[in-house]
Every structure is written in C-alpha cells, then in structure tokens.
Amino acid sequence: MICDLRLETRSHVADHRSPITNRKSPMTRVRFAPSPTGRFHIGSARTALYNVLLARQSSGQFILRIEDTDTKRSTPESLAEIQEALRWLGLQWDEGPGVGGPHAPYNQLARRELYQQHAQLLLDNGHAYRCFCSAERLKAVREQQQKAKQPTRYDGTCRELSREESERRAAAGEPFVIRFKTPKDGSTTVRDELRGDITVENTTIDDYILVKTDGLALYHLAAMVDDHEMGITHVLRGSEWLGTFPLHALIIRAFGWPEPKWCHLSVFLKPTGKGKMSKRDVTSEQSIYALELRDMGYLPEAINSWTALMGASFGAEEELLDLAGMIERFKIANLNPSPARVNFEKLDDFNGKWIRRLGITDLTGRLLPFFAKAGIDADPALLERIVPLIQPRLVTLDDAVDFAGLFFREVPASTAEALTPKGLTPLQALGALEAANALIKASTAFTTEALEPPLRTLAETLGLKPGQLFGIIRQAVTGQPVSPPLFESMEIIGREVVLGRLERAEATLRGAKSEERGA
C-alpha cells in the first residue's frame, strides 16, 4: 500500500508536467505556513525542511505563507524569527515575505477580502450559513455537553435559519459568524499519503466557524483558499491537523476544487515521551528553538540532518546528509507516521561529526562569533592555528572558547595541589618541573618535534610516567588539568610565555615546600 503511494506521488508529478494538463502550476508547489505566534522550534524546522526537499527534487517551488489571522497572538518578532531561522537553516523560500511572487501578498491578514468572497460563495451555494449565536451561549452549550459526556459540537440552532431571516438579521447589523454546513449523513473519506484512506462519519464533523464576527477568516477557510489559489500540489503539515483533515477536504469539495496530495507529519514528543514536545522538559543545555540552538553552537547542517531523521529514514548508509543528499533521497513513503521523541544525544553526536567535517578556515570563521561573545578578540590567523588542535574535541562551537581560551588570555596561577599529580609530593613535582623547565629553556627550537623527545626521556629518567610529567607541565602552562595536546599548545603559546608560566609554577611549588617544612 505504502509502496503504491510512492508510485502515485511520482505519477502525480508526472501528470503535472504533462503538456495536456490545464493546471496553472505544472510542477510541485509546496508551502510552509507557520503562524507568527511564538518562537520557531525544531518541529517547524523539520516541516519546512521536508517541504523544501520535496520541492527541490522536482525543481518546484517552496512557498512561505504567514498565517497571521490570529491577530491576538501574532507578533512581528515571531515573523522575523521565522524568516531568520529559515535562512539560517538554508531553507530559502521561492515565494513569500521579502521575496514576493505571483500570488502576493503572502500573509493572510492582507488577503481577507479573498476569504470573504469565498465565504460568500459557500453561503450562496448552501455549504455555509450565518450563525448569530453569542460566544457566551456557545460556551455554555459546550460545557453542558461536556458534563453530559456528549461530543462537544455546535447544537445547530442557526443551521436551518431561512435565507430571508438570515439576510434580514445580517442587514439589521446583528453580529454573526459563518459556519460550514457539514453534511448531516454519510461519511467522508480522505487520503493521507502516509496513512492511506481515512473515513469518518460526517456526524462527527462539527459545523466549524469559517469567518469570525469581525469578518476575518479562520485557518480552515483561509488555508484552503490560499492553497488552491497558490496552486499547491502537496500539503506536508503537522499531524495536529489530522483531526480537521476531513473538514478541510469537505471545504475544498464544496468549492469543487481539485485536492492536493496530503501528508501529515508525525509530532515531536518530549525526550521523556510524555506528551508533545514543549519548552519545559528540556534541560538548560538543550533547546527546542532553532535560533537558540544556533546561539548554543549547533550547526544548521546538524539541525537539518538531525530533525530529518526523527520521523523518517533516507535509506542511506551514511546518516549525516547535507541538503543535496537529502533532496536526492527524500521520499514521502519513507516518512514515519508515528510520533518521535526528540533525542538530544544524537544532536550532539551529529554536531560533533559535522564540525569535524568542516575545513579549518570554514570552522575558524564559524568560531569567531563565539569568541567575540565571550569577550575574546581572537585573531583569526592565530585561531586558525589552534583549530586543528580542538576540532576533534568540540561538540558545539561554543565549546571552543573553553578549549582555546587559554591561548588568548592570561591563565590564572595554579595551586600547588593542582600542580602535584596524585601519588607525588609537591617536592617531587617541583623537582620534575625544574628539570623540565631546564630542558625546555635549553631547547634550540620551540617546536613539538624538538620538545617532546627530550621530555619523554626525562620522564623515564625521573621514573615518572609520561602522563605524570606532562600533566605537571600542562597544569603549569595552560592552568588546566585538561587541554589540547601539550606540545602543540606550547608551540602556539610561545617560548617567552611558556617559560614565564613554568617559573610561576615553580615558585608556587617552592612556597608549598617551605610551608611543608614549617609545619
């Protein structure tokens, strides 16, 4: 069955390419239609991504449409964030805000007349009716139904109002909404490309409100009108729309329009699996917002390949796919209809792998802003020398500041305890450090090749493991017990600074020694 669906999708595309077709849009046209009512999260990012993948594999168009009919909750900040996030992710739209297009405007608030005309059409052909019931009464009815354990639906008071009465009351200025007149009997069958046919009894479909008292259309009407007007061929949207899917099909059929292919994407669940993903329920190290993840040092490549894989498979031996790779392999049939928990461990893994794939110059450029944010004015040329040392250690770009900060600022003096490895006394540590310092000072070239062999020999001479000796030097030079490779780091820090830090550490240990004697 699913296999057939894939074939059908293909032939559908082929149909639109056919010269015989009289449709306005000869190729795949998809849309991503968010409402600008909050932050842009990874669920939206994935929906947008899948739409882009589908459009790009047939040189179709990806349309960004803003569903801002909820005037109470829509904000300009949210609209800006949607666009910024999409651009950051590399999901540029072909038509929509900022770029225009043949179906402009692309925000629904600016298209209200269009919806009103279509509502009137439905009123005229008997598929819709005016409802004069007050919001208060509706609420009371709903509560009563809830209490009686009945399905909560409009009770139909205004459904059979005569045309004359309806016109008269509207003309008299009585406020009204326009409702869809759902058939009372029979059933409706709709087809989801992932789930196959879904049939529901029409009695379970409410007489949904299409146009509010203020004359503004609701999603159910506006989206259907726009999808048709804009020649959308495939609708890939969240599965939260599955419940109203039959209604949407009914609306389209009431207009006599052809239906697009529908595909309802699974939702993201919280990491715990308990309920839909939300801001709560993730740690401070994690975020469900695209731009926040960006600021935490995640790459757009990582976000895309990660979200793409939650709820789908690409049949590739290699999981890390870039946009081109995903476009090549994306198939609606390979989407998974069941909900997926977000898995941040996998994001970390992907991000680290993407970072390791980056070229040194590319990575350096991406790192710079994170140093700036940390108040470090990193010299790009210097950073580029450091990057190979830290690249395999990074999970996020932000980690670079922790690993490489020591190259750009004064490191705090280490305590005697920190300078003394487990199993050694401060006196032994001091002896080792003095011997090492002498060797380093005497070294003709200040390079890994020149420094490492003699120090390795020294460790042997002192009866220390290389790790013990190098650990003392590491702490003295970097001020940290953990650092990028020691000799390469010393090379970059430079002879003068290294010797200074070694001597400072020696002094600390001498102090500890005299304290020891005093005690």
Add this chain to the structure above:
RNA sequence: GCCCCCAUCGUCUAGUGGACCAGGACACGGCCCUUUCAAGGCCUAAACUGGGGUUCGAAUCCCCAUGGGGGCACCA
C-alpha cells in the same frame, strides 16, 4: 467524555508474507590507541505490546484488547 492517528532494541529507525535465532545509528558497557580530554578503531548487551485469526509459512495481512499520541476555540 467524544473523534482520529500510531505501535520493532532505552531512543531514532531498516524491514512491504519465506533471504530475520530481526540489520544500522545514538546512548550504555568493555577492549585497543593514547601526554590529559576528545576523536578514531574493535567488540558486547539490547526489540517485533498481548491475544485471536488468514496462510504451508507472519515483524510484515485482518480483528480485538492494551498502550502511546493528537484533536475536540469567534487559535493555528
């Protein structure tokens, strides 16, 4: 309460009636490499929700149960 959807390792998934004592990835554990931390290499452990059918044969098809999810606004 009503409607709808979904169901393979802890997680994301492969699987489209025989090639499956179920494959991969993440996480977990172990080993190797190793100057720390990583990275890298190798290996272990880990699943078809249950019950009925259909069939010579079922993870795969059907039914029921159970579990999970979504929706039930003059939001989208």
